[in-house]
Amino acid sequence: GQQLNQSPQSMFIQEGEDVSMNCTSSSIFNTWLWYKQDPGEGPVLLIALYKAGELTSNGRLTAQFGITRKDSFLNISASIPSDVGIYFCAGAIVNTDKLIFGTGTRLQVFP
Amino acid sequence: DAGVTQSPTHLIKTRGQQVTLRCSPKSGHDTVSWYQQALGQGPQFIFQYYEEEERQRGNFPDRFSGHQFPNYSSELNVNALLLGDSALYLCASSLPDSNEKLFFGSGTQLSVL
Numbered sequence: 001g002q003q004l005n006q007s008p009q010s011m012f013i014q015e016g017e018d019v020s021m022n023c024t025s026s027s028i029f030n031t032w033l034w035y036k037q038d039p040g041e042g043p044v045l046l047i048a049l050y051k052a053g054e055l056t057s058n059g060r061l062t063a064q065f066g067i068t069r070k071d072s073f074l075n076i077s078a079s080i081p082s083d084v085g086i087y088f089c090a091g092a093i094v095n096t097d098k099l100i101f102g103t104g105t106r107l108q109v110f111p
Numbered sequence: 112d113a114g115v116t117q118s119p120t121h122l123i124k125t126r127g128q129q130v131t132l133r134c135s136p137k138s139g140h141d142t143v144s145w146y147q148q149a150l151g152q153g154p155q156f157i158f159q160y161y162e163e164e165e166r167q168r169g170n171f172p173d174r175f176s177g178h179q180f181p182n183y184s185s186e187l188n189v190n191a192l193l194l195g196d197s198a199l200y201l202c203a204s205s206l207p208d209s210n211e212k213l214f215f216g217s218g219t220q221l222s223v224l
Contacts, residue, residue: 003153031211042115042201042215043154088153097142097210098167101153 004089004102012108019076021087021105029091032065032072033099037086046087047074079109113138115216117202123222124192132187132219136204142166143185144213145177148199159210160185189221197223 004025013019023032031050035043047058049065049072056063062075072089089102116135124130136143142161146154156169160179179185183204189196199220203213 003155033211035215041217042203043213044215045212048212090153092211096167097144097159097205098156098169099144099154099211099213101146101155104151104153 002100004091004100006087006089006102006105008105009103010106010108012110013079015079015081015109015111017079019079019083019107020073021075022071022073023089023091023102024071025091025100026070027091027100028069028094029100030069030094031092032063033090033092034061034063034072034074035088035090035101037088037104039085043088076107079107081109081111083107084109115140115202115204115214117200117216117219119219120217121220121222123224125224126192126194128192128223129188129190130192130221132189132200132202132221134185134187134202134204134216136183136185136202137214139206140204140214141183141207142205142210143179143183144203144205145185145187146201146203146215147171148201148218150198154201157187192223194223197221 034046037043047063054065086104090099144159145157148154158168163179199218201218203215
């Protein structure tokens with residue numbers, strides 16, 4: 001099935017560092033979303049973006065909707081151990097409610 | 112307020128068998144979507160139910176079918192199970208005017224032997 005490309009695939013960082021990850025697509029989306037999944041759980045919505053160029057924050061998390069509508073970026077500032085998990089981007093296809101998910105970025109934070 | 116609940120949490124079946132997974136949406140949500148998540152992959156859209164009708168469908172064979180009940184709860188049925196059907200099956204619900212913001216359950220881990 002179709003999946004968005006996320007990079008990096010995995011990250012190993014020290015507590016307190018900032019993190020950047022991105023998501024790209026060959027298709028245009030009208031909505032971008034970022035989810036976090038912990039082991040044994042379903043994904044949890046972090047941020048939703050609705051307009052090209054939009055920059056939205058949720059605490060230490062900041063996400064941007066790329067101006068081409070084919071990419072999105074997520075930044076986490078001052079990482080903490082509970083940031084550990086897999087981060088997925090997702091795009092909503094125009095005129096549908098179907099979400100296409102990315103391949104995921106696995107984040108490990110070391111004290 | 113309970114979130115999205117799924118049952119069972121784990122299930123083991125053999126090839127050729129049939130399975131039914133269940134989902135209760137978050138209170139106030141009327142739309143239910145099902146996703147399949149293979150190990151190490153992102154979730155893949157199976158289908159979405161609204162007003163007891165299948166509204167949209169992903170690229171899954173007819174062996175995958177579903178149902179939504181008047182109380183908005185939903186079932187996912189898979190017939191003639193294949194080894195490749197082994198995955199985490201996630202149910203997600205959403206608000207009537209915000210179908211892109213999905214609230215996921217913890218999933219049912221299906222193993223096909």
